Amino acid sequence: MAHDERRLEVLRAIVQDYVSTNDPVGSKALAERHDLGVSPATIRNDMAVLEEQGYITQPHTSAGRVPTDKGYRLFVDRLSAVKPLSTAEKRAIERFLDGAVDLHDVLGRTVRLLAQLTRQVAVVQYPTLSRSAVRHLEVVQVASTRLMLVLITDTGRVEQRVVDTPVDVDATAVAELRTLLNSAFGGVKLAEAGDQVPDLLETAPAHLRGLVATVSSTLLEILVEPSEDRLLIGGTANLARGNALDFHGTVRPLLEALEEQVVVLRLMSEVDSGTVLVRIGEENAHEQLTGASLVTVGYGAGDRALGGLGVVGPTRMDYPTNMAAVRAVARYVGHLLAES
C-alpha cells in the first residue's frame, strides 16, 4: 500500500534529520526539507501512527518527534543503504594502516583510524587466542632454574610466562624441549592444543619427562586459558563532544563499561566476519550501555573471525556511514594480518 510506503519514508526522513540536527523534528520542517509530496498536516497524521506503533516519540507535548530504539532498528534493517566510502576515505585507510611494523602497531593505528573516521569511540579486539594457531613456542633460559615460555601465534600475538624449575636445567635440555614443543604444537589451533598436553607427557623421551611435567601446567595456562582477551579503545574524546544528553546526561557509566572491557568483550565475541552487527540502545542488555549503540564486525581472512572491531556511540548516530567505515576497516585489517 502506498500509505505504508510513505509512512516509512517519513520515518527515514525523521531519522536522517534528527541525526544531523540533534533537534526533535516537526512536521513542518520535515515537509520543507524533504519533498514527500504531501502537506505538513498529512505528515502529522503519519507521525501519529508511527508514534502509536512505537517507532517515534516526543520528548514532551508540543515538541517534535524523536526516533525510538525500535525506530532506529527499522531504519537500519530496511530503510538505509550502506553508504559507500569516498575514495579519499579509502585512500586514508590504506595510508594510515600501511607501514605498521607489528601487531600492536596495526591495531593501534586501526583504533585511531576508526575513531577519526566515525568521530565515535572506537574499539578493537586483539585476535582471540583460541582461534589462532601456534606459530612458534620459544623456550628461553633466564636463570639456571628459571625458564621463560614465549608463545607466538600466526596472527602475530605474543604471550609469555615464567616457569621455575626444581632443578638446574642445562642448555641442551632447553634446546631439546624447544624442538619437542614445536613439533608437537606447531601449526596447531590453540583451541585444540590443550588436549594434546597429556599426550606429550607420555610420548616425551624419558630424560625430558620431568622437565615437560614441570612446564606442562604453565603450558596449559598459556594455551587454553589465554589471558583474557585484550581490547584497544580510542576516541573517547569524542564523547566529550556532542551534548552529553545523548547518554542520560552523563558519559560516566559508558566510560566505566569501556574500561572494564569485559562487557564489551562479551559483545565482541558474537561478531561474525563479514556481516556488520548493530546493537541499538536497550538491545544490549547491559544497563551501562543503555543509550548507546554499537556497530561491530569481525575481522580476519576467510570465514573465521580473528577478533572484532567497531564503534560505540549514541543511538543518535549516523548508522549508514559508521557501518560502512567499520566494514571497510575490518576488511583491510583482515588482509593486512593475513599477509604478515
Next chain:
Amino acid sequence: MAHDERRLEVLRAIVQDYVSTNDPVGSKALAERHDLGVSPATIRNDMAVLEEQGYITQPHTSAGRVPTDKGYRLFVDRLSAVKPLSTAEKRAIERFLDGAVDLHDVLGRTVRLLAQLTRQVAVVQYPTLSRSAVRHLEVVQVASTRLMLVLITDTGRVEQRVVDTPVDVDATAVAELRTLLNSAFGGVKLAEAGDQVPDLLETAPAHLRGLVATVSSTLLEILVEPSEDRLLIGGTANLARGNALDFHGTVRPLLEALEEQVVVLRLMSEVDSGTVLVRIGEENAHEQLTGASLVTVGYGAGDRALGGLGVVGPTRMDYPTNMAAVRAVARYVGHLLAES
C-alpha cells in the same frame, strides 16, 4: 614573624577547604572550620595580602577565594605533609598486584589500582626500552625467506619484527644466527646495543655475513628506535565525575592529549625514581593540559627509573593523598619487576 606564619596557615586552610568542598572559601567559614585564633576580619586582611602576592584569587567580586597555581605550588612545597597510606590501602596494593602473570598484567593492574586509589586518571608508562637490557634475542623462521626477530628485555617487555631475506635460509643458519646474536647482545643495555651492530657485521663468520647484513637494519630498528614508548591509561571515567568546570568547562582537550600519548610521554621522561614530581596547571606548558595537574614518579629497582607512572587530575586535587598513593604504588611495582 608570627604574621607570615599565620598567613601561610590561612593559605593551607584555604587549599584544604577548597579541595574538599569545591566552593570558593570565605573568611567566615574559614574562621569556623579551623581554629586560627583570630576573627574573620583579621583573616580578611591576610587574604587581601595573599591575593596581592598572587597565591589566591577571587572568581568575582564578593565571592570567596580560590587558590591559584602559585598557591597550590606553595602548598605542595611547604605546607603539606605527605599523608601516609592506611594499612588497608597498603594491603589493597599488595592484594591487587600480586598474582599478575606477566608484564602487561602487572601494568594493567597498576593503572586500575592507581585510578581507584586516587579517583583520578591514572597513567603508567611501559618500561622504557632504552633503559632496559637484552635478556634474549630469538630468531624464528616463519617461512623459507622470512624470519621473525623477537626481543625480550630484562623487564619482561617483548618486541618483534618480521624480516624478509633475499634467499632461502636453512635451519642451522637460523640457529647459528641466534647464538651469535645472543652472545653479542645478551645483557647489553639497549642504549648501547646500537653501537655494537657494526662490530657484529665485521666479526661475524663469513658464511653468516650476508644474513647478518640483511637482519642488521631491522635489528637496529628494534634496538635503538624502540617503537615509541607505550602508555596505559585508566580511570578516564573519573573525569566525568566532578564538575567539568575544573577544566575550563570541557575535558575534551585533556582526553585528546591523553590519547595522543606523546605529550604525556614527554613529561614522563623527566621522572626520577623515588622523588615525586608535581606539575601544576600552567606549569606544564602544553595548553591541552592547562587546568590539569600531574603527579608523577619513576618506578624501577635501584636508582635508574624504568618508566614513569602517575595521575592526572584537576589542579584542585588532594595533593598529599595522591602523592602518597603514587609513591607507594611505584615502589611496589618496582619491587615486583625486579623479582621477575
Next chain:
DNA sequence: GCTGGCACTCGCAACGGCAGAGTGCCAACC
C-alpha cells in the same frame, strides 16, 4: 484521503526582584 485553519499546550529565554554570602573599609579597642 488530503489539506488548511485554528485553538491549545508546553518548553524556553528574558526579566526583575530578592536573599545570601562575602568583601573592603573604618573607627574603636587592647
Next chain:
DNA sequence: GGTTGGCACTCTGCCGTTGCGAGTGCCAGC
C-alpha cells in the same frame, strides 16, 4: 600596631512571571 566589630556595598544564584514560538491534535471542507 595589630586585631576586632560594624557597616555599606557588590555580586551571584534563585525564583516567579511573562511572552514567544514551535508544534500538535482536531475539524470541516475539498
